[in-house]
Amino acid sequence: MAITGKNRRKIILAAIIAGIILTGSAIYRWTHQDRSSTASSFSSSFVVRRGDLTMSVTESGTIKARNAVEIKSQVEREATIVSLAPEGSYVTAEDVANGKILVELDSSGLRDNINQQKITFNSAEADYTDAKESLIIQKNQNDSDIQLGLMNVKFAGMDLQKYLGEETADAMVGRYKTDPNQRSDITALLDDPNQLGGESLQRYRELTSNIDLAKEELERTEEDLFWTQKLYDKDYVAESELKTAELKAKRMKIQWARAKTSLTLFIRYEFAKEAEKRFSDYLEAERQLERVYAQTRSRLAQATSRRSSSEARYLLNKEQLERIEKQIEACTMRATEPGLVIYASSGSRRFSSSRTNIEVGVQVYERQQIMTITDENEMDVDVKVHETNVDKVRVGQSVKIVIDAQPDKVFAGEVFKIAPLPDPQAFFGNPDLKVYTTDVTLEGANKSIKPGMSARVEILIAQLADVLSIPIQCVANRAGRKVCYLVTNNGPKEQVIQTGVFNDRFVQILEGLQEGQQVLLSPPRLMRAADKSPKGKADTTESKRGSKKKRKSDSPPSTSAPDGSKEPVQKAEENATPGGGMPDPMKRMDANGDGKISMADEVPEQARQFMVPLDTNKDGFLDKKEMAAAAKTFGGGSGRPQGNQGRPQ
Structure with missing residues (x-):
């Protein structure tokens, strides 16, 4: 039958109440026992011995598999379990x-989505x-356009050089590139025709030659006309010959004038027009080349952008398709390692109110653990080490393990991992409790050992060889000193000692001690000063005889210390309640008067296990606040008799 949280709290509450009752009873008996019982305790002694002393830390733990494969849901949305191993x-x-x-897991919804996604993916791929x-294609077209532009620039430059000459054309282009706003006066080139070259120079020379030839022809015809006129006047030639000579001279004159006009037209119009046209053609070819470069960059950017966007859509749809395929594949989880199948609902979440039972028909969310495949051949122990002991534990320390299911067998192990921070899950049960998860190997594990079994782990801290040791209950704190009591013929003798590890x-x-000496197992308590006075002794004797008179503790206590010295016994006065009532357990147990009770030194061993739950901050001491809280919770009062109540006779 599972223990619910409510039943667990009831059990813990009952255990604490029982511990308080037993503790109060033990304290009462311990602080009110007669001198005869104290004397009889002298026979319970221990012989100081020399030997090996083992230092260890003992904590509870839980068996877990060292190699465990967690099977988790990898489906992005909630999915229903269809089948389970x-x-x-x-x-x-x-x-x-x-x-x-x-x-x-159910994958029907995913299979419906994958068909639509395949259509979208094919379109994006196209x-x-x-x-x-x-x-x-665009890259090839850009290369062609650029080559054509370069060729046009080259041809335009060649045409300009062909017409004006290479030097003149290069000079014009250079001046323009230096200052595009300053255009050269092309007609000024004819001021010195020798600087021209190419077709323009050839044309200029042709025109000037035509003028010279026409002029010479004109001069020759005019001379012929002059002599023909002379001969005509002397009737040596006919009139027709004279007319022919005149016509010829007139024709040569017209031809000479035409040649001069052609040169003028060439200089004023033809040369300027042709030179300007070819220079402009060259500049336009260069501008066209720049436009081609810009257009090719623009078209290439558009084509690249279209390729990038289509690639992104393609990859996105491909990723979505692959994700759906992986989701469908993740719906079927196959075995990857051999081991024992354990459902997640049977693990550490079994006491959680929000746990989910793993069974067919249950919906699981992404990354939710469904089961664990554990290897039973290698087991470890998950130990929760209290913060007061964690600084003693080191990796590599040997460990003795006793499993509750096999209490007659001791397993060996070794510490191999210590958590750097406290276990956060322990905060929910008790915020003041801080424990550190420590992993311990379990050697010799067999198939009868199952994960989740409880175990008792003893971590061996140190092994001291050849040292003196006594039981821890032999030591008491007296006035800030650690003492024990030697057994002598004259009764117990207080002996100051110096202790080491324990x-x-x-x-x-x-x-302070030597091997072979006898010490009391139960140090005598500090008795009240009233018990040392003669009157007090008489009261004790009278009490033994059955007298029902009150103790003389109602009278002022003696100012002598219990050992007979003259020191004030302030602590004895503090431990006695007004009117001789029952002593305050807090003050009675606080032997060194530091205002708190040491669990190791000032609490009897038989009562220690019942006092542990009262130590809420787990510091190894009970202070007045913790004792008052315990009394208020379980007793509703201060926990001691009031008024003049004496101890039972």
Whole structure:
């Protein structure tokens, strides 16, 4: 039958109440026992011995598998469990090789989505292919356009050089590039025709030659006309010959004038027009080349952008398709390692009110653990070490392990991991409790040991060889000193000692004792000064005889110390209640008067286990606040008799 949280609290409350009752009873008996019982306790002694002393830390732990494969849901949305491998079944190596299905989730919704996603993906893939080819075409077209532009610039420059000459054309282009706003006066080039070259120079020379030839022809015809006129006047030639000579001279004159006009037209119009046209053609070719560069960059950017956007859509749809395919694949979880099948609802969440039972038909969310495949051949122990002991634990320390299911067998182990921070899960039960998760190996594990079993772990801190030791209950605190009581013929003798390290049973003695000496197992309590006075002794004797008179403790206490010295016994006065009532357990147990009770030194061993729950801050001491809180919770009062109530006779 599972223990619910409510039942657990009732059990703990009952245990604490029982501990308080037993503790109060033990304290009452311890502080009110007669001198005869104190004397009889002298026979319970221990012989100081020399030997090995083992220092250890003992904590409870839980068995867990060292190698455990967690099976979690990888489906992005909630999914319903369709089938499950039976809990407690064992996955063999053959099952792993055959790909045995451990968990299967419902994938019908995902299969509907994948068909639509495939259509979208195919469309995106076609757009991406078209964009890639268009980019290649655009790059080739850009290269062609650029080459054509370069060729046009080259040809335009050659035409300009052909007409004006290479030097003149280069000079014009250079001046323009230096200052585009300053255009050269092309007609000024004819001021010195020798600086021209190419077709313009050839044309200029042709025109000037025509003028010279026409002039010479004119002069020759005019001379012929002159002599023909002479001969005509002397009737040596006919009139027709004279007319012919005149006509010829007139024709040569016209031809000479025409040649001069052609030169003028060439200089004023033809040369300027042709030179300007060819220079402008060259400049336009360069501008066109710049436009081609800009257009090619723009078209290339557009094609690249289209390719990038289509590629992004393609990859996005591809990723979505692959994700849906992986989601469908993740709905079927197969065995990857051999081991024992344990459902997640059977693990550490079994006491949680929000736990989810793992079974067919239950919906699980993403990353929710469904089951664990544990390897039973290698087991570890998960130990929670209290913060007061964690500084003593080191990796590599040897460990003794006793499993509750096999109490007659002790397993060996070793500390291999210590958490750097406290376990956060412990804060929910008790915010003041801080424990550190420590992993311990378990050697010699067998199939009868199951994960989740409880174990008792003893971590061996140190092994001291050849040291003096006595039981820890032999030591008491007296006036800030650690003392024990030697057994002598004259009764117990207080002996100041210096202690070293200690474990749950024995403490190391550094100074004050020798091997073979006998010490009391139960140090005598500090008696009230009234018990040392003669009147007090009489009251004790009278009490033994059955007298029902009150103790003389109602009278003022003696000012002598219990050992007979003249020191004030202030602590004895503080421990006695007004009117001789029952002593305050807090003050009675606080032997050194520091205002708190040491669990190790001032609490009797038989009552220690019942006082531990009262130590809420786990510092190893009970202060007045903790005692008052315990009394208020379980007793509703201060926890001591009031008024003149005496102890029972």
